Amino acid sequence: MPENDVLRRKFAHRFDLLDTDRDGYVTEADFAELADRLLEGAGEPTSSPKARALRDAKAHYWRTLTELVPADHSGRITKDAFAAALAGSTDPQRISHMVRPSIEADLALADRNDDGIVDSDEFITLYASIGVPAAEAQEAFRTLDRDGDGRLTLDEWLKTAMEFFTSTDPTAPGNRILGRV
Numbered sequence: 001m002p003e004n005d006v007l008r009r010k011f012a013h014r015f016d017l018l019d020t021d022r023d024g025y026v027t028e029a030d031f032a033e034l035a036d037r038l039l040e041g042a043g044e045p046t047s048s049p050k051a052r053a054l055r056d057a058k059a060h061y062w063r064t065l066t067e068l069v070p071a072d073h074s075g076r077i078t079k080d081a082f083a084a085a086l087a088g089s090t091d092p093q094r095i096s097h098m099v100r101p102s103i104e105a106d107l108a109l110a111d112r113n114d115d116g117i118v119d120s121d122e123f124i125t126l127y128a129s130i131g132v133p134a135a136e137a138q139e140a141f142r143t144l145d146r147d148g149d150g151r152l153t154l155d156e157w158l159k160t161a162m163e164f165f166t167s168t169d170p171t172a173p174g175n176r177i178l179g180r181v
């Protein structure tokens with residue numbers, strides 16, 4: 001498979017996850033809705049520090065995404081534009097700047113006992129709130145947990161996420177995190 005096709009297929013799947021209201025466009029409202037669903041699923045009080053951090057992180061994700069993929073005049077990003085722009089922009093620094101706060105906030109939200117570590121039950125619960133089937137979340141967890149000790153750290157999550165966004169190797173483990181090739 002040509003390298004660019006590997007990336008485009010991954011990003012098309014990721015687009016579907018970000019298109020929270022499933023209307024075929026990714027918008028600022030999708031990111032706000034994503035934050036709300038994650039918070040509701042976690043049972044997190046909406047005014048807590050974790051909740052504020054999560055909403056800020058998703059808003060940051062949207063703003064930095066539109067620097068890579070300009071939204072149209074209605075503030076919408078199409079799947080084709082999303083996949084094409086991200087496939088052409090694998091600069092690790094820009095990708096890290098875009099996704100790191102979101103991953104940190106997701107991890108903090110999933111980490112119910114605040115020990116800095118997420119176990120597979122916590123991870124599956126987090127993603128169930130945005131409609132990810134348990135089997136798919138379980139597979140993603142196994143991929144993210146690089147050393148296989150059943151505990152997901154921020155470093156493991158970031159490393160695999162960067163692989164997802166930048167690797168053109170169709171067999172890279174990072175491809176399996178909620179964005180199947």
Ligand SMILES: [Ca+2]
Nearest residue numbers: 019021023025
């Ligand atoms: Ca949408």
Ligand SMILES: [Ca+2]
Nearest residue numbers: 145149151152
């Ligand atoms: Ca681990």
